[in-house]
Amino acid sequence: MMSRSKPLAAFLLPLFCITSFIACGKKSGELPALTGATREAVLTEPPMVPARVNEDGPQKVVVHLEVREVVKPLTNGATYTYWTFGGCVPGKFIRVTEGDEVEFHLSNPSSSKMPHSIDLHAVSGPGGGAEASFTAPGHTSVFSFRATTPGIYVYHCAAAPVPMHIANGMYGLIFVESRSNPLPPVDHEYYIMQSEIYTTGHYGDTGLQEFSFDKGLAEQPTYVVFNGSVGSTLGPTALKAKVGETVRLFVGDAGPNLASNFHIIGQIFDNVYEEGGTNVNHDVSTTEIPVGGATIVEFKIRAPGTYHIVDHAIFRAFNQGAVADIVATGPEDSTVYSHQQRYENYQ
Amino acid sequence: MSHASFARSVAVLLAAAWFPLYAGAQPAHPPVHTGRAPAGMVSIPGGYYRPFYITKGIDSVKIEPFFMDVRAVTNKEFLNFVTANPQWSRSRVPASLAERGYLRQWKSDFVIGGVALENAPVVNVSWFAAHAYAAWVHKRLPTIAEWEYAALAPLRWAATPSRRSGTIDGEAKRELILAWYARPNGPLAPAGTVNENAYGVRDLFGEVWEWTQDFNSVIIPADPRGEANPSSTCGAGAIGTIDPGDYATFMRFAMRNSLLAAYTVDNLGFRCVAEDRN
Amino acid sequence: MKTSTYLLIAIVCFAVSCSKQKPVGKNDTAVTADTSGTSYNNHGSIYDMDMPFTDQNGKPVGWTSLKGKVRIMAMFFSHCPAACPIITEDIKKAEALLPEAARDSIGITMISFDSKRDTSARLMEFYRAHNLNPRWELLHGASDDVRMIANLLNVDYKEWPSGDFTHQNLIFVVDCSGRIALRREGLGKDPHELSEKVLALLYTSNSCCAPTPARVADGLSAAR
CATH class of the missing domain: 2.60.40.420 (Cupredoxins -  blue copper proteins)
Incomplete structure (x- = not known):
């Protein structure tokens, strides 16, 4: 929430520090302490969006996403070999809340021809997870990141040659919803x-x-x-x-x-x-x-x-x-x- | 799109995956470059290979003449090895040397059976197993430079009733290879049935990925002080290659980069090379 | 005294359970990546293959003979201008943090990438230049055997025509059976991470090096 409003941040920052100090008694920077609860993320295929999860505080959110290389219709009478996150294009929608710790499991089934990876623009860290998630066919990579900053972010495959992996359908969105200033309800x-x-x-x-x-x-x-x-x-x-x-x-x-x-x-x-x-x-x-x-x-x-x-x-x-x-x-x-x-x- | 036409497209795709990549790219017989090479191998003349990833001060790598297997090692050949060296059988190989998927296309330790063809390339073999096989047949795995150097040769078209024999090179060859890489895995055809190149080496493309001796030497930063993570991320993958438009070669390096020596993968096999000492 | 010993064991066990790495799943679709982005397989023993090496004294050392001791390991080459001296110093710092009895019960093994230039004599020069001690074994061997070690440890490296090597900067802590307990990438990092892992292997019963009263007593001083 730091970036949404400066005066608010000035107020919240010390509060966070105090809270996290009390909560875990160790350095955790600006990040609020996790509640200790864990949930499996509900992922949706387009055009649907997972419902907002109401929780008490930042949780560990486990995301399981499987890469799939599939032939699907491109237009009437034409098909294309799509490389996908979850079998759909765009890839499955991921919704977490600011401060959550995301434990990401990227699986590349043995039927795949290519190694794949994922760079999530919601990640604060070099490569956005791309190196940590670089996965040969028949394997799974696990890495974790904190959803530090609210926003709507693209994710995509970052295995070489990157343009072809993206052109073939390897992208999607991850929404990090603000904890203190969630979006208003809509229909x-x-x-x-x-x-x-x-x-x-x-x-x-x-x-x-x-x-x-x-x-x-x-x-x-x-x-x-x-x-x-x-x-x-x-x-x-x-x-x-x-x-x-x-x-x-x-x-x-x-x-x-x-x-x-x-x-x-x-x-x-x-x-x-x-x-x-x-x-x-x-x-x-x-x-x-x-x-x-x-x-x-x-x-x-x-x-x-x-x-x-x-x-x-x-x-x-x-x-x-x-x-x-x-x-x-x-x-x-x-x-x-x-x-x-x-x-x-x-x- | 109607359901029927979609089903038809899928059928076409499956057929394309099963049959040789291009009907016209079946091997011309017999290969002309076998020369003094041992049976099942062809001579690759020496020369210079320009590494795909550019390193300051290194424009080319000298390649000594060598012999290369015409085709990938088959299930049957690998079974001979496992029979003679039962420590490399499925139930006895240690976890450090091969993952649990080792030879999982076989029916059991010493029976191929199942869906795997005896003469199809052996897959789901770790680097350790491939390395041991090569030593057993008094050969070795090719280096990346040797493999890529041999793969630079144009592909041959066999004569068909409708066209004369010839070669495919440059853009056309690149597109053909890329089209294969872009498809999901299909059932494996017998080894040695697709894409013969000018040296007489077959199915370097169109069947399976192949282990190389130094698969784990794909390190982009040349400074040993740098964090030498093999990397295929946006920046590292696309900077400093001799041809950033050569997507097929990018894919091979990315695949090698994704492997560890104990890995076993459904579409990863190997072939051997030997020194040409003459 | 007895109470404090039990207390110590409890403390050490607690420390171990906290620092224990996540188990790396090994089945059809589970080989895990660590957070630094280098996925590796830490199942099985690095002593499942045997290769002949020679140490800085010219003494033959079979790879599997290294079994039976907790070891700090690294791959290096003596002509390395930058990284390898730092790797060596990092290990020395960790060694210095160990209590004497712990130091005496471990081995430190450095395997050279450089089959051409790193002879026993050259490795002895390196040994002297870095003021090492007899628990350090600097090994050289045939290039194919070196590659085998690199693949058992999952160390990426490349030899250049100049004879130099580009390589990952890795330090390992290996248990007595050859299982990699810690794989650390990077230079100049906190040496405590290494020494604590060594102590955890030496003083817990789930290691193949069963704790002895002497070791436990030693662990007491280590914990202070």
Whole structure:
């Protein structure tokens, strides 16, 4: 909580020191003492987000995450060999609370061809865990870190060649929620990540598509997608909400190359936690998310219908797949939005 | 995508993993470079290898001529070794020399059986076991430099009804290798059936990863004072190589880097080399 | 007296249980990484293979003959300009922290990476230059045997055309049976970590070096 507000920090810092001194009688810096309780982290596949855990104080949180190399649909008629954290793209969402000690178990099954690792941007330490978690097929690495700083963070594989591991789907989000200043309750929380896919084939080619190093280096993606594939979050899998409800999106940009001009057509974000940090901006239509960064946006659904989530660099949405939907149900309110009222000849 | 077309794609993938990588890359027979090499080996002429990871002051490493096994050591060959040296059987090998997964594709200590083919590359062997096998056949494991040097040769295309024989090199070769590395493991084909190169060495790519004698010498910082952690993280993995676009070679070094000598891995086998003393 | 001895055993046991490393799982999918990022396997004995070496006096030393003593071990080469002298000093500091009886019951074994230049005579020079004592054994052997040791200890190293080596800076505490009790990476770190691990191995009954009354008495002075 130190970084959220300086005066608050000035007040809390001595308090923490005193508390931790009393609690364990040894040096523990600014970190609050652990309660001694341990819990297994609940991880969710996109677009879902694990519920907030209400605990008395910082706990040991055990995370088990398995790397999987899987063939999954990329678009109609096309598949791709995704390398994943947990079998899904993006990888499973991890939610912890500030001060928790995370004991991370990264498993690489013997069916994998590659060694893999994980660099969590929530880690304060060289490599973000990458060296500690570098794991051959058929093995598990265990390492621990303290979730020192609240925020929404990207994690990704950092095994060489890193760009290919990320391009193939090895990324996800970890949310470190502030202990003293948790996010306000909302009706829905969802998880979305934008990324590019570089294939030797063209957009729409069918069959198993292969990774293109040349296109990746040229930063000319074949696909730009939300949650790993074209249409991942459309139709039956679109996000759902009702008129009058509040929605919070945890949005990350995995890249590997392109920042996102994140926009929801027909929505204005009430709150944007800029770059996942402590600045909260209001009344924003389009927010930029850097590669390797993430943000939290909140908005209220005021009218029913389908809302398209896009990268507003609009060729990406129109031609490369960067569209996801939110379908809102509920009563129309013509004072909010009238739909078309007249259609006339104009000369 | 319809369920049927997805299933079809998966079937195509499985087929691709089972059959040789490129139908056209089957070996041309017989290899032309065997020369005076012992049976099952080919001559690799001496020369210079430019190490993938750049070290100040070292542009190239001299490679003496050597003989290299045409293909990876098979289950059958390894069974001969284990039969003659039962201390290397599954139930007797000490934990310090091989993990519990040692030879787990076999049915039992001295029976291959199960899903493993007798003539498929032996996998789930530790470095210690591979090293002992090599000594038993009066050979040794190749160094990283020797392995990579031999792997630089272009691949041969055998003649097919529709095309003449030839070689694949450069970008095309790199893409072909990368495509194999990008796929999950499939069942193993018999050793020596894919990707023959100009020396006559087969399946350096397209079958299994292979142990090298000095697999644990991938140390990026050259200063002995530095924390010499082998590292493939963002910075260390991508800085100081002769070709940062050579992803296939990155992968081989990353794989070697991830290993300890007692490890046994489903897709890790080995082949041997011998000195060319002539 | 008796009470204090029991108290001491209790204290030592408590200290041991606190400093005990996490067990490293060994099954199909569990080899653990330590927090410094170097995963290693500490099951089994480093004496499961035997190789011939020679010490600084020219005396042959079979690798498995090292069994039966608690040992501090490291790999090094005598021409090393920077790291190896520090590794040597780190071990000397740990040695100095041990009570005399403990010192006399352990061995200190340094294995050279350098099969070409590190002869017995050269190692004797190193021994003298660093003012070592007879419990130190500086070993050299054939390069293939050196590699075997490096792989048993999981030490990464590389020889350069200059004849020098790049290597991980590691110090080990090994129990009598050859199980690695402590693997420490880095230079100039706290020597107590090493000496305490040695004492823990010497004075607890779960070590193969069973405690003797003399050792326990010695441990008493060590604990003070």
